[in-house]
Amino acid sequence: MKNIYSNIYKANLTNLKKAKKNIENDYIIGMPTETVYGLAGNAYSDKSVKKIFKFKKRPNFNPLIIHYKNLMDLKNDVILNKTFIKLYRAFCPGPITFILNRKIKSNISKIATAGKKTVAVRIPRHKIARNLLKILNVPLAAPSANIASKLSPTSAKDVVKEFGNKIKLILDGGYCQIGLESTIIDLTKKPSILRPGSITAEKIQKILNKTIGTKKSSEIVKAPGQLKLHYSPGIPVKMNRKYPEKNQAFIVFGKKFTKERNQFNLSKGGSLKEAARNLYKTMRKIKNKKFRSIAVTKIPNIGIGRAINDRLKKASKK
Numbered sequence: 360m361k362n363i364y365s366n367i368y369k370a371n372l373t374n375l376k377k378a379k380k381n382i383e384n385d386y387i388i389g390m391p392t393e394t395v396y397g398l399a400g401n402a403y404s405d406k407s408v409k410k411i412f413k414f415k416k417r418p419n420f421n422p423l424i425i426h427y428k429n430l431m432d433l434k435n436d437v438i439l440n441k442t443f444i445k446l447y448r449a450f451c452p453g454p455i456t457f458i459l460n461r462k463i464k465s466n467i468s469k470i471a472t473a474g475k476k477t478v479a480v481r482i483p484r485h486k487i488a489r490n491l492l493k494i495l496n497v498p499l500a501a502p503s504a505n506i507a508s509k510l511s512p513t514s515a516k517d518v519v520k521e522f523g524n525k526i527k528l529i530l531d532g533g534y535c536q537i538g539l540e541s542t543i544i545d546l547t548k549k550p551s552i553l554r555p556g557s558i559t560a561e562k563i564q565k566i567l568n569k570t571i572g573t574k575k576s577s578e579i580v581k582a583p584g585q586l587k588l589h590y591s592p593g594i595p596v597k598m599n600r601k602y603p604e605k606n607q608a609f610i611v612f613g614k615k616f617t618k619e620r621n622q623f624n625l626s627k628g629g630s631l632k633e634a635a636r637n638l639y640k641t642m643r644k645i646k647n648k649k650f651r652s653i654a655v656t657k658i659p660n661i662g663i664g665r666a667i668n669d670r671l672k673k674a675s676k677k
């Protein structure tokens with residue numbers, strides 16, 4: 360059955376099969392994952408991958424994450440190592456993306472990986488994404504379903520707002536459970552986090568029994584500057600503010616904030632997990648209410664708070 364939006368589809372078997380057909384014919388679709396919604400296409404098809412870049416207006420040097428149903432499929436395309444196996448056992452399927460070396464015989468579109476010798480791979484845990492991957496014979500290239508540098512979508516409706524009916528089929532998975540993009544870890548050399556996420560450095564270090572570094576993904580894709588502004592609501596964002604300016608939306612966190620005008624609480628109970636889930640949703644709400652700018656209170660820089668601050672920092676770049 361269709362939703363009131365003609366391109367949002369309930370993820371039943373009939374519609375999953377429809378999605379499969381779309382992918383097999385090099386069309387791209389909207390797909391929920393536990394992190395954010397993805398714009399998914401056949402990772403082995405240049406034609407399909409080109410569409411993803413075009414729809415997103417994504418610069419062609421910025422490679423895509425490739426999504427797999429299982430380890431067996433994944434190892435056709437990348438070279439595994441011991442660190443990967445440990446992290447795979449601990450966190451997969453889940454919200455974590457690994458950078459690994461590409462196998463020479465890999466079929467992944469070179470456009471998807473921006474011609475690099477490495478590939479970003481992930482096995483998502485969202486039931487709908489998994490159900491779709493299970494009936495497909497190919498992995499899915501799936502970046503976040505938003506125009507490049509804008510906010511990632513956390514509901515099917517957000518995807519429609521971003522692309523109108525240009526995307527013919529979006530599988531509905533409700534709101535995303537995590538609401539922030541996956542952790543990205545580079546395992547091609549000494550493990551290093553390129554993008555913080557809900558699987559935190561602390562959790563990873565516990566599994567690996569050693570400290571790991573952090574590096575900006577923009578350093579890796581060799582496009583410093585160009586990718587600085589990201590996750591942007593399209594209006595200025597100011598971090599670490601005690602008070603908002605007049606007519607500014609004020610994003611707050613925790614119970615010490617009593618509800619005041621123009622105030623949006625990410626988590627009244629002070630849960631960083633809840634705050635992460637609400638971040639993009641709240642920014643979209645603020646944008647829809649036509650505020651001209653956003654002030655954000657200080658968010659604790661621990662656990663997933665680091666991922667929240669990373670996104671806010673990038674959203675606040677000019």
Ligand code: AMP
Nearest residue numbers: 422423458477478479502503576579580
């Ligand atoms: P998104 O498009 O929102 O899913 O984000 C994907 C992120 O993964 C981008 O920041 C890419 O730069 C990064 N990425 C993808 N492939 C690679 C790679 N081979 N090496 C480093 N970063 C990558």
Ligand code: MG
Nearest residue numbers: 502503511540
């Ligand atoms: Mg993105």
